[in-house]
């Protein structure tokens with residue numbers, strides 16, 4: 001199943017990867033695989049379902065995250081997308097590559113079996129793979145992810161700022177609850193003084209970085225077309241934390257109960273999570289509204305930045321078209337209306 005790949009995780013026997021405790025970098029061999037070559041990436045961009053590919057552009061000011069804008073991929077071929085991201089100012093999240101491309105399924109399996117071999121105490125489940133392809137000077141604003149992940153860097157170079165997890169000065173507890181409960185897309189406010197608490201890493205091909213669950217981070221590409229494989233996973237402790245934050249959010253905001261403790265173990269934490277699970281079974285946990293991605297920008301590999309304005313916009317991006325339609329409301333304004341079940 002995974003026999004086509006050489007040993008990919010390059011840690012010595014004495015060098016355990018202590019995932020989750022602190023930011024850590026290790027060596028790997030993904031950059032030696034031809035599934036990341038120009039031609040392989042073009043084929044993947046051509047064949048990957050467009051409702052599983054999000055394209056964004058961004059500005060250059062870390063404090064102005066409103067410049068993070070979706071870009072529509074309709075009508076763009078794999079070559080167009082590749083040329084646009086190679087020369088422009090774009091960021092592509094190519095979701096669930098392991099479900100649509102067997103080499104990535106094999107790669108994901110292989111990486112996690114090697115991780116488990118190198119760390120017998122590491123037990124995880126629900127692993128997913130997102131391929132990230134981004135322009136030479138692209139950046140990702142300060143944010144925190146709900147689940148733990150590993151970023152296997154393959155092409156180009158980038159600088160990563162990693163901040164301590166569970167620091168109330170860096171990220172508000174209520175925002176973290178919103179991230180866990182899928183009410184927001186990981187975005188959190190950033191201030192320059194946060195950098196005093198950051199550790200900065202320069203990431204090059206053949207290096208993988210991991211940080212503790214929920215550690216805020218921001219990323220700037222430094223040079224070359226950047227390609228990374230992001231692998232997201234869950235563990236018993238990471239699921240417990242998610243339950244704790246979701247339970248606090250529900251019990252405090254919906255039922256006005258004094259639930260704020262983020263303690264993840266002990267009788268009261270267990271009771272709180274059991275209560276949340278019970279509420280969920282009874283259908284008493286509100287489902288977060290889905291987000292429609294609407295834009296006035298579309299891919300154009302010939303244009304500066306790799307995109308151009310849509311004169312007769314706005315449009316729903318290809319990513320959102322399966323779930324929403326654009327309709328005029330009674331005041332004549334365009335609004336996205338959900339039309340299908342959540343994916």
Ligand SMILES: [Fe+2]
Nearest residue numbers: 143144145217
């Ligand atoms: Fe992230």
